Amino acid sequence: IISLALWLRGLESKLRRLRFIRLRLSRVRNTPCGSSLPSMDSFICSTALLIRGRGSSVGVAISLLCGATADQAGRYWQLAAAAVRTIPFALMNFPIASRYRSATQPNWMGLLARSGLNPTAPPRLQFCRTQIDMKRSASALIAAASVLIAAGSMAATRPHYGGTLRIAVQAAPTSLDPADSSQPDSFTRRNLSRLILDTLVDQDDRGRLLPAIATSWEPEPGNQRWHFYLRPGISFHNGTAVNSDNVAASLRTANPNWKVFATGDSVVIECDSPDPWLPAELSLPRNGIAKREGGKLVGSGPFAISHWDPGKKLELSARDDYWRGRAFVDSIEIEMGRNFREQVIDLDLGKADVVEAAPEQAHRAVMEGRTVQSSASFELMALVFSRDPQTPDEARQRQVLGLSIDRAAINNVLLQGSAEPTGALLPGWMTGYAFLFPSEADLSRARQLRSEIRYAPSWSLGYDASDQLARVIAERITLNARDAGLSVQLTNGGAADFRLVRIPLASLDAALALTKLAENLRLPQPKLTSDASSDLYAAETSLLESKRIIPLLHLKITTAAASTVKNWTTGRDGSWHVQDAWLATEKP
Incomplete structure (x- = not known):
């Protein structure tokens, strides 16, 4: 590249020695794309317009190549009225060629003439004839040099x-060990x-199932018994082949309620009840295939x-x-x-x-120029009660609490707009119906309902003391509740009437995500017969009507990476x- 730079400097010196021949007056034909010689307006000007973008250093070399072609044909390149100026090449910061202005300005005299009108004769314009006194290959070398330098820059960023x-x-x-239930999900x-670890089945970002260790699968009638056919040639980290025996043993450890059998090159899984979402569940990380030997975990990932x-x-x-x-x-x-x-x-x-970024710091990280990646809204923040309401007044009191919380203010002020206020359990991008569950605060309605409650006992709100974000949001919730006439006290101890929790959704599959959410919160299992939106909506409505959970926000997972x-x-x-x-x- 250094040699190429020296050669280009010498070429620049030659270009500076080019002499402009005397200006001559010539009558030209006016075209919509500018004034040019009749024999070159349809070729040179249009070619330059198509191949050279504004500010493109590579395009400059190509334009000179067109100029050389025109010169060989005895034609001359049209210059702007302000003559020629040089531009620096961005990668090496020295001039490599003269930049010619493309003929893009419309000529209204030409348009009138093409329309059949008789305008006055256009004025005689001045043109510079620039003789390119070098070999035919010189311009082509300039183009090649530009391409080579650009290719060298791209090579520096090649994986x-x-x-x-x-x-x-x-x-x-x-x-x-993903089967260790003593560890909290995160x-x-x-x-x-x-x-x-690898799983039998994978999911893409749209929730579609893809083969992994299992190349294919099929259910028996009733969706209670499934067959999964394994991919040959996969091995664990210690060199042991992944076969049906160790796959079945791994799944039995993670799911004691399943009956798992090894049959040749396939695995048979029998559930307690029909489970049409079993392949999606096998794509969860907790069902990664592991070989457990002497307290050590060996995978095939x-x-x-x-x-x-x-x-x-x-x-x-x-x-x-x-x-x-x-x-x-x-x-x-x-x-x-x-x-x-x-x-x-x-x-x-x-x-x-690579580091994690707090939801409220994501916007700042972007402003500081960091490489920031965020997931979809895949974590639910909600208030969860420890038991069902015992009286109608208690159920109404929970309704008052839900109406009093200003989710939009929490998102805009405390989270810098990085979350999505919600009244639904599943995010809208996953189901399409989340907007049907209102999330706006309605303080007047909350106060009206509060006036109908004869006795509203004071509540205790628990939160994770190690989570700074949870603490400030819990404080805001107590203020909102007070505005509606409720008394809520914060506690970071074990016993609380309800808790502020953050729950990662289990899967990109909406039906499985809703089922696992209810399971993790110990809510009544939703009755789903299909993954149709109508069935999902009915199941989610049933969970919300239990008054056991008040959704607040859907959070994104953000990471920041070094350059x-x-x-x-x-x-x-x-x-x-x-x-x-x-x-x-x-x-x-």
Whole structure:
């Protein structure tokens, strides 16, 4: 490239020695695209207009090439009235060619003439004839040089293998086993499972099922017994082949209520009741296929465990023999138990490549120029009561609380507009009917209902003391409730009348997400016969009418990445797409 730059400087000197021949007056033909010589207006001008964009350095070289072609034909390129000016080439910052102005200004005299009118004769215009006194290949070399320099720049950003991706997270799980029910569900646990384990079935960002370890599946009549046919040639990290026996053993551990049988190259799963959503459930990270030996977890995923310090640090190494292809990065280091402030400091100091961003800090991270990726609204924040209402007044009191909460103000002020206020359990992008459940505050209606309650006892509201966002939102809820005539006291102890919770949705499949949501909150299981919107709406309405839960917001999962991390993306469900990410060699 240096040699090419020297050659271009010499070429620039030659161009400066070009002499303009004397101006001559010539009568020209006016066209809608500008004034030009009759023999070149339809070829040269139109060609330049199509191939050269404004401000394009590469286009300059192409325009000179057209100029050389016109010169060989004995024609001369039309210059702007202000003569010629040079422009710097963006990559190397020195002039490489003269920029000719494209003939794009309309000529109304020409338009009148084409319309059959008799305008006065156009004035005689001045043109500069520029003789290009170099070989025919010179202009072509300029174009080739521009392309080569651009290609060199693109090569610097080409994906390549190597490096260690450093990730910081807030959660601190003490077990990597997805079947360990003692560990709370979190997006971090799900992503760690996806790095280590494969599932029988996958889901894309639209919730469509895709083959994974299982290449195909089919139910027996009634949807209670399913057959899953396994893909050959897959192995665990220790080299053991993935077969029907260890797949069946893994699923039995994660789902004790299932009857799982190994039959040749397939697995048969029998549920307690008909389950048309079983393939979607098998795509959940908790159903990742694992081989458990001596307290150690071995998977068949894209990364193998090289070091594990429970609750503190996890080190993974990329598998060269992974059946879907090797990841770009060589290894991943995940620091756990880092709060949002510590993660931002790690990112600023270059100690982390990818960090989590708090919902209220997502907008600021974008304004600071960070590479920010957000999921869809995939986490529900809601108020959950510990039991059903015992009297009509208690049910009405819960209704008053729901009407008093200003969700829009909470979102705009506390979350900087990063969430979606909601009165529904599932987000609108998933179901399409969330707008049917009102989420706007109605203080006058709340006060009217409060006046009809003879006795409204004081309530206690619990929240996660380690969650700063939950604390400030809980405080706002108590103020809203007071405006409606209710008394709510905050507590971070174990016993509370209702709690402010954050619940990650289980699946991109709406029916499965609603079923798992009710299961996790110990609500009555919705009766779904299909995944039709009408059935989903009826089931969700039934859950809300129980007065056990008051939806507030749907939150997004946000990550921020350093400039050296390329192609880092997250799915709509907050999943990390680590397979496609790679590390650039240049410094940020």
